[in-house]
Amino acid sequence: QTEVSFYFPVAVGGPVTKIIDGYAAEFNKENPDLKVVPVYAGSYQETVVKALTAHKANKPPAAAILLSTDTFTLIDEDAIVPFDNFVKTDEERKWMKDFFPAFLLNGQIDNKTWGIPFQRSTVVMYWNKQAFKEAGLDPNTAPQNWEQLVSMGQKLTKRDASGNVERWGIQVPSSGFPYWLFQGFSTQNGAILANSEGTQVAFDDLKVIEALQFWVDLSQKYKIHPPGVVQWGTTPADFMQGKSAIIWTTTGNLTNIRKNAPFEFGVAMLPENVRRGSPTGGGNFFIFKKAPEAEQQGAFRFAKWLTQPERAAQWSIDTGYVAVSPAAYETQALKSYAADFPPAVVARDQLPFAVAELSTHDNQRVTKALNDGLQAALTGAKTPQQAMKDAQAEANRILRAYR
Amino acid sequence: MTARAYTAKPASSLTEAGWLGTLGAWVLAIAWILPLLYALWAAFHPAEYATTFSWSAPLTLDNFVAAWHAAPFPRYFLNTIILVTGILAIQLFLCTLAAYAFARYEFAGSNVLFSLMLVQLMVMPEILIVRNYQTLSSLGLVDTLFGIGLPYFASAFAIFLLRQTFKTVPKELVEAAQMEGASTLQILRHVYIPLAKPTYLAFSLVSVSHHWNNFLWPLVVSNSVESRPLTVGLQVFSSADQGIDWSIITAATLMTSAPLLIGFLIFQKQFVQSFMRAGIK
């Protein structure tokens, strides 16, 4: 019997560890020659620390769920092997093709597939129907583009007699993963932040600066967005408190908001500007290079098993993540769930417009450069132009070594 | 002789706090305990009342139930207790021996070794995590409670404190034991250790509260339910990725810190007294 250790993070609410433990038990029963040992490893960041620390000590897990954007880092650390090494049969080749293409973007580099999508998301827009009604808006129509976003936002923003804001029109979090939400704005403005080799970024592209200017304007010019940096962690709570009529955040929060919001709400794709757009997000399944061959094989089988349509459907229902393949949406379970609760498929519907999440070599460092720039602009420390110029310079310095 | 006039202001007694002091003390105490009060509020009310305060909010234990079911807390609890007591026991044992050597032996290089020992006071294991993980995995101790505790077994703080205390043990007591024929180790066992009890207690408080709360290292080293301590288990709720659910976090926090809190409530007098008699003052 081969033991396959498997690190996974918990990024969303719900009894995720129980579900995963259940999967492992089920898989182990079906495959008596294997024993998958799931290891809950904290948040995304803690999981990658744990996995890479173990890798550096030559004792890596066989597999792990890590952010899809960590792919370059994992390759650069020589920590993972591509799935192509394991794909032998036609059935397996078909399995690889069945995923939504958008979810494969971050995992495919140099024509190899390094990560298989597992818990994947996009940014979506949640809106408070009750607030819309109060503001005299149609509670069933979300803003479709930037102008509507501004105009509806202005109606939705409510101030008391002394001018204190009781409710913001819109709120886009800018801590945690500022760049990820910003990719909504930049994609809608027609910009792509990085090349697919992960060696070039375009932070100082005019379209990027414009997109940032728009985000800054939401609070500084239109005054419909809270000033300063908005916490990622409290954004869902802000929404449920009625403190913000519209929020952007991951679809992974759907189940949480559905359970706890005391009012009716809607979920929509992000608004368009020159185009529609959102980055994909979430975690991929990786296999570690230093794990023994037999374990890698076991991990591969587990990956296939995990992403079967029925299982992916169930995972989506349990967590709010997007199921990873179109086939999953054909299953009875997900169909009836979607019929019952239409917001569940919004993120999927947005996939055709989705782009890869920002990911480069030395990813976290480059990302930090952008994050710092975004926060500097949002807090008024720098103009958007200056902020993006500085971020670009920093990114160039970091990426020079990889060109 | 001149009779002094009553010039001195009637000084309020130096042992009583006075109304201003009492007010200040209570204001500060309320401020200090607010997080706990809030935790009690959020944990015992449904999630929608987590951030709004209303007298009509219904009480519920659901948050505790949910937190309890989200992870095998009884097991985590057991792990933490084993870890904390295990570390403490080994620390006390090893550090007693070392402190005794530093306090009452003369040997070549004692000053150098003492300085080397002090280095650990300032080097935090958090910085050396990668190297220490390598050491641990080459010993095959990753994912064991023993492994989590290993880097903390020798504590410079404990050695330092105990050495100070041992040095204050009256020479006559040692000589009295010597006259009765006690050997070096017997003297340690029957004279030094009992007399240093307050120091042991004080250090125990520091050690237990540190390891009860320690997070990063156990997170990296533990993989399985069998070796994971409470704080790492608690992290399920604390990860901000999905937005904060204060109801569950507070319920879990209360659940997990209750033992230490109650312990302090019961033993506060002894703790203060033992600190008082320990070298740390």
Next chain:
Amino acid sequence: MTAVEFKQVSKTWGSTTALQPTELELGAGEFSVLLGPSGCGKTTTLRLIAGLETPSTGTIRIFGDDVTHAPPAARGVSMVFQNYALFPHLSVQENVAFGLKIRKTEKGEIEERLSRVLDLLGLGALRERKPSQLSGGQQQRVALARALVADARLCLMDEPLSNLDAKLRQSMREELRALQQKLELSLVYVTHDQTEAMSMADRVVLLRDGKIEQIASPTEIYQQPASLFVAQFIGSTKMNVLPVRDKCIESTDVTVSAPENAVSLGIRPEDISFEGSVDATVTHTEFTGADLLVHMQVGHHPITARADGKAVIQPHTQVKLGWQPSSQHWFDAQGLRIS
């Protein structure tokens, strides 16, 4: 004039009574000593005067002012504590000037008073030292200086010499007494050592179980003790007490001219001579240099006499004892003196 006056002052803590309702007057310019066995209420009495405790009942006056509810600092008293309570981090002069600084005394005056009192106590050369660098006797003097510098009307001392060794205690006693007389201080001094009380006091207040047994001068208290308790408490060698029944010393045929009601006869060891008609058997002797204490048995009762140090008396010898009738002390069944 009275320095301290208690009117029905008592002090209780819950169910323990430290001081029963007490009347007390201590004279101004006098050296008054509170004497008594451990736990009799000496410290309590002193702390009541100082204002460190408030009385349960009664009124306290100091030089005529009612201070019952005044805080310590308003009473114009100074105090020397048993362990001196010198501030270990302050130098001798800082310790002594502590109170003056609190009272915002002018710089020049502080300096002047300081010099005067330090010189008076021979501490001039030690001004800069810390208490830990002083010997016990020197520390004692610093504590004294601190109490004296304020020119308080009344100075209180709680067993100030009890931490010193015998030789030093002896010399500090003399110093203290001389100083009190020179400055005409009103002084209240607590001790449980009768030798100390005898050699220093103008007036001894003897306490027992929170009650005053006798207030008198040392000579009077030694020569006319008010009770059996006082008689036996005072004296470096205990007074002999023999039970008397039917004008006879019990269990002997020695007749004595006992007054009516007398049940005990007290005789001090130094008043017993080896000439007389009372038969006694020597049990053992104790040599102290100048004297030889001879322990004997009269009938069934132990009795001690003081002989010359050069005398040689063997145990088990029979001796004859005698004493002057004037040195007899008579006590009744309540232990009170009959005169």
Next chain:
Amino acid sequence: MTAVEFKQVSKTWGSTTALQPTELELGAGEFSVLLGPSGCGKTTTLRLIAGLETPSTGTIRIFGDDVTHAPPAARGVSMVFQNYALFPHLSVQENVAFGLKIRKTEKGEIEERLSRVLDLLGLGALRERKPSQLSGGQQQRVALARALVADARLCLMDEPLSNLDAKLRQSMREELRALQQKLELSLVYVTHDQTEAMSMADRVVLLRDGKIEQIASPTEIYQQPASLFVAQFIGSTKMNVLPVRDKCIESTDVTVSAPENAVSLGIRPEDISFEGSVDATVTHTEFTGADLLVHMQVGHHPITARADGKAVIQPHTQVKLGWQPSSQHWFDAQGLRIS
């Protein structure tokens, strides 16, 4: 038989000499007291006997066995420390049984010996108490019990009574002495208090600056002090010393029958009577109860006499003094006795 024998034993630390090469013999079954001022080497001598220090030179024998290099536990001695050195965390019985347990004595025997010694010292009721719950005298007895329970051949005590108050010290002295005689203990006792030495010792060893000044019985040491130092060290009131020149007391016309070489005349206060021909002026008096110490001036020299406590003598009066020739002590220029 000798309990302790020193042959040319000395002890030095670097440049300080605590004990100069010394010959010493202390008898078995005797109560020997090491007496002397602070720093004279008493404790050092005791610790050399105990084995807590090793001598710099010489040989130490205990009951004839050479123990110069034996560890403390192998010498068969027990010790009572100055502050008792009771283990504060152990109860009375645990303290007393400490050594027996260390030596793995059998349970039944421990219990038996424990009971015997606790009863002997009247500690039976206090078995379970911690030292902090005992009075000074009781602690003292526990320390004694711990030393006695081992039935050691030799018992050492370093100023065991110095922490007690006067009354208690007095009674403990008698108790200790009685116990030593009853058990016929060989006891070496250190003190700097001459009264203690006088009243307890069979033999006094008087030390000064690491050298033995005199070894003698209390009577002998009091009545025939070997030197001026001894003469003044011994005696509860210091011996009067008057300089003599040309057969006259200096600065007076009092002639004395001084032997050749004599430069000082010593007279004890109790040997001076108020009948005689020597003129003196009273400076002040000191009442102690039984006695009145009269401080006077003869020529330029202070002199003290002991009068009856009932006497009344006013300061500044002129008195006439006298003494027996036999009570004169003569000393030469080196301070040695001339007899």
Next chain:
Amino acid sequence: MNINSKQLQAYLLLLPAFVFLVGFTHYPALATIFDSLMSTPRAGRAPVFVGLENYQVMIEDPVFWKSVTNNLWFALATIPLSMGIAIFMALWVNDKIAGRSFLRMSYFLPTVLPMIAVANIWIFFYTPDYGLINQALQLFGLKSQNFLGNPDLALASVTVVAIWKEAGFFMIFYLAALQTLSPSYREAAQIEGASKWYFFWKIQWPLLMPTTIFVLVNALINAFRMVDHIFVMTNGGPNNASSLLLFYLYEVGFKFWDRGYASALTMVLLAILAIVGLLQFFLLDKRTHYR
């Protein structure tokens, strides 16, 4: 007794503790010095000796300097404030005061609550609009503040949490020290008519000096090692406004996986703490001078 056997015994007593000290402190610390002079190993590229290059990078790194200045401010605020509050707490609960046990418990409470959990509660306190502090501010007609999202407030906000966490712990040390002071000092001062303040400044404070030094050193070390709450509350943001040295070190080491640079940063931290440690050794050894 044989001198050599006595020495041997000492070494044997020290051995077990030193195995762990060397294994988990000295060896890794030395390895870190070595690593700081090497390049970071990446896939296929073995580390090479680069001399002081990592230190060069550090000097030019604005985030490093930002973290250093932040950390200095953090230290300058947490140390005196947490110690000052601790003294107040200790003085209060040492006196006769209503509800003494409750007060002691309240002050000590933060010590037993895990930072991970408690930081989330503090996030609620700091949340704009409906967060507890802002609710209070609004009650007094003040404007709601975005404490964690405003670069001018973020560092102060995390500093407050650190002070809250530490003061009660230090209080225990002060309380114990106060209780060892002889009551007769207080009475002597009372007879002289000293006010509470005067008594504190002239008597208690100087006599507490040894405790203050001990606590000071602990506070200093903690000022450079307390970062748990930064992870939960701000992640060093906005724009590094609340980044502290150890936090940045963690980012470089465990997000950027730049071992060489992280080692250089470690050396800086170690140097700072070594100075603190030496201070401790010298001050603590002298602290008994009037006892």
